[in-house]
Amino acid sequence: MDSGNPRIGIIGSGAIGGFYGLMLARAGFDVHFLLRSEFSAVQANGLTVNSDVHGQLHMKVQAYANAADMPPCDWLLVGAKATSNAELAPLIVQAAAAGAKVVLLQNGLGVEEQLRPALRPDLHLLGGLCFICVNREAPGVIRHQALGAVNLGYHSGPGEGAGAVLEQGAALFRAAGVDSQAMDNLGQARWQKLVWNVPYNGLSVLLQASTTPLMSDPSSRDLVRALMAEVVQGASACGHVLPDGYAEHLFRVTEQMPDYWPSMYHDHAQQRPLELQAIYGEPLARAREAGCSLPRIEALYQALAFIDRRNQQS
């Protein structure tokens, strides 16, 4: 770790930012939350995590409505939607200490590439893949149903030291009781996570179904498996050979999970824009460049794009 207690900023405290921020705060780290719509609720009542794993966690936290009021942070965890990265970039820069590490706790591909040009050259940029079932129940109140691991990969930064930064990050999460692994290859880690997100996020919106019904019907099971197989194929075309049996492993994990509504379902239900570009558009474009067609994922993307546009217009 850094010398002394690293100061951690959480940008966008929805379910992901709130959960990990609270875990880190209760482990004794100095955590600062930048909030928008939930600022007054969190300022008044603190953060609550109703966890089926850890029980009820509750803490008063250091909450901010403006990045300008935050002290300079050594680590910045970005839990906001990938769709808002462009407008968040100046706030991230504002809250970042010299040489800070910015971790995008987001799904999909291309999110670091999109943010990088807006960051200062002294900042390290990492990606974090969260394997967790959480959602926001109310302002400042988060429901945690299962899992929790965060796998980190290094994207870019000043000079050498990627490995050390990654290890520091993983150690930070582990010190807070969160499983965390440093991944050699962020691209591969992001494709691996897509094996889950591509089927379950999209189908939860398209079929208005959570994981238990999706895993209980023979046709949706076949469809999930076929979509997973296409992600593995796309990864491979892009040079990332995923571990043998990885898709089947995630399929089995999902079968054993409590019934879960993926984040895209909540985004749709609350008429927020869907993270389609990161989870579908960019992987399809990269596979296509590599000469690989993923017809089922493309059809799912087209159907979701229709639904998303209609949802945003209504």
Added chain:
Amino acid sequence: MDSGNPRIGIIGSGAIGGFYGLMLARAGFDVHFLLRSEFSAVQANGLTVNSDVHGQLHMKVQAYANAADMPPCDWLLVGAKATSNAELAPLIVQAAAAGAKVVLLQNGLGVEEQLRPALRPDLHLLGGLCFICVNREAPGVIRHQALGAVNLGYHSGPGEGAGAVLEQGAALFRAAGVDSQAMDNLGQARWQKLVWNVPYNGLSVLLQASTTPLMSDPSSRDLVRALMAEVVQGASACGHVLPDGYAEHLFRVTEQMPDYWPSMYHDHAQQRPLELQAIYGEPLARAREAGCSLPRIEALYQALAFIDRRNQQS
């Protein structure tokens, strides 16, 4: 035509049976309607077609609740859902005069093969592909928005004479003011009709969208075109080379149609079973046997099968 005025029986008088039956009756044919849930309404009030093409058509008709009460018919037009063919077969046989012609006015593949074993050997079996925008507004009341052609193909029957039977059938419809063509090859005619049904029927349920929004969004337009291209590919693998530009022709026709909710949408909305086997399952199985994979159609079929099962259970 047959000597004298052929007697026509309509089996299952939803939108399709009701529309064509009324058109034939008002042209002076002797038409008999076998009805189930709509019997008393039609018996009391006759049939009404509110047509944007022909204006309002209304007639008292010869309605029956039991096939045993019908006189033997020379032509039987089956407008019921393909999903109910098995239970309809005995009624069709009961209402059929010796040597009668049975016309399945249904979409999809395999419907004749499924019904044939239940028919007498003296009966001719034909398929009819309806290019029409109709739906049922109320018991005995049908809304006709556009189009109306019926293309006929011969499936099987006693001995020779297929061509003559087909021409008689087409002449019957034309005498009632309905465009009708005798098709050389029923299999090809059914694949051609699938170019429309596969995208629009399924997407109307999956996206809860009628033709106008589907044709107004760039992503759903791409998806419709990609699904149409897979139908053309499947047809070709099964030995049916569709006319050049046929898919694009149907795409343009649909763009110019009034806004239309396909029949599968109404089936779903009224919790009737969807015609998935005929429109998706059978074409996929035949293409697969011919070594041809149709991934987008398969994904759509799996999604619809999930939706249909949930809808039937609820």
